[in-house]
Amino acid sequence: MTDFIKVTYAQSGASQSTNAMGMRAMQSRAFDERGSQYLLVKAPPASGKSRALMFIALDKLINQGIRKAIVAVPERSIGASFKATPLSKDGFFSDWEVDAEWNLTSAGGAQKTKAFADFMSGNAKVLVCTHATLRFAFEQLGSASFDNCLLAIDEFHHASADENSRLGELVRALMERDKAHIVAMTGSYFRGDAAPVLRPEDEARFNRVTYTYYEQLNGYKDLKTLGIGYHFYRGRYVEAINEILDPSKKTIVHIPSVRSAEATAEGKLVEVDRILDHLGSVTGKDEKTGFHLVRQANGKILKIADLVDDGPDREHVMAALREVENRDDVDIIIALGMAKEGFDWIWCEHALTVGYRGSLTEVIQIIGRATRDAPGKSHAQFTNLIAEPDATEDRVADAVNNMLKAIACSLLMEQVLAPNFKFKTKDDGDEIDGSPKEMDIVYHGHPGETVITIKGFAEPSTERSRQIIETDLADLTAAIFQDEAVLRASMSPDEYAPEVVSEVYVPRVIQKKYPDLTEQELEEVRQAVVANGVFKSPQVEFGGGGGSALGEVVGPGPDDKGDMRFVRMAERLVNIDELTIDLIDRINPFQRAYEILSKSVTADVLKTIHGAIAMTKIAMSEEEAVALYPRIRAFNAERGHEPSLGSANPLERRMAEALAWLRDAKRKRMASRGA
Incomplete structure (x- = not known):
């Protein structure tokens, strides 16, 4: 199998070795910035962000006078990363201690907010909770309760600069009061949905520690190469998957959602059975582990963990x-919505994901499942198996190139954004070319924002509806798509008319959540929810109804394979269009469709991409760049390496920007001479 992206690493072991205080390379870099009131740590999975936070938090509690440390994680399973840890045995001056009472991720229960309040008024120093618990407690306690406290937010990409993000709003409120300390940590510092994680003016207040995938993998002892590939199929994925699922590789297989176009009519449990049949003959289950036992033709027994079946097993x-400790404990894990963010199986060599993924953050998190260093593991592989798009090969090739650029950006911890939509009423005078239209898309909004004017769209007329639309839309949309009636309708599009979903089921959920709304306010919120879903959800498509563009919401029909979603998503990644980098090499046949193969992306190419990204942001004159060049040469001679764009030192960053500017100017001169 040939990969789209293949990166070779030095295997220096530097990222895994520890200093006298027990810190690895990234952790030491972060600890150097421990005095920062606002610190943003951008580092890949397995680089040690959780322990880096422990080091920083203990220093703030013991040496900086901070009274409490609160760690917030997106889901309960990740809370285990912040359990009590004996750091002093490796040379640190204190241990990380979390009383079981204050680890609110260790068990379920409805009293989390009360427990949080008790912690804040008591003498305990460290608490671990979920993002949701933090949000609810913050709403109850207010900003002042967090004065002189450290708030550490893990997987910070769950926040957003968008006004609909309650976690983002919490961060902004604390920064406005300016009396709390914040450490934000993420392995994928972008969301892929147009909303940056932080507003530029807020991010400017953070000191940043950036540790890229390249640095992390370059310093591993065993892992040498990382491969990324997109492969296309025709027919059913359960037949095509046999072409790329290698049973000799430790693999996590993510099958598509049961409501997705790639899912088969047979259902998720039968799909798992088909995959098992491809691998060999099922001989039973291991009583101790519950793993399927599958005998291959060569006699080897595969141990396969099934996380798709949500039964009692x-x-x-x-x-x-x-409890997995050794390489031979399990061979393949098959999952649906699990084993993604925060899941740790160091032996995983291949992350095989079936179906279109609308979130680049999800893609990067899945890649991270395979990029742990482990003895005997020299290559890590991510493969996305996608239904062949119904488009020309040229268009698909362009889309793949955009996706490759997006992934390359993400490996360098850069923001990758799709358009941000704002909805307004379309007036009769809005026609651009004089012809009547139900909808226009215009680009005179703020940078990165697309304004969509829709005929008949009801903008909020009261403070109540405006507040819901601006602050609660994401949570409300999630509640609607979790509603039993909406789910049933989306799974049976032939039985339910789209207007029933839009005009009956959606308002019913809104009314249940906000019983105080007037009929007009209810309709305004309904239209905002539908418009938001139409343009942002990969499961919803636009369909006009009556005199309004909001009369119909439809899910994928039985013949709609959603093949074009990959192309549409890639074409929406607006910022990467400025990167004039062609990563496509050639197109080869694959599974009666094709795969697109890329040029090899080496360390030098990653550095070139980083420079190209930087050039879209750098404001510099030729005079300044030329003036800095002697200093750049002296820096290189003294340090043995070029100035880094990711350096915490502002002068070094400016020298790196000048170097990128000079190289870009040289490239443009050579291109003009060639023309």
């Missing part, structure tokens, strides 16, 4: 996976 399987 799944807790048994999950418990067994938590």
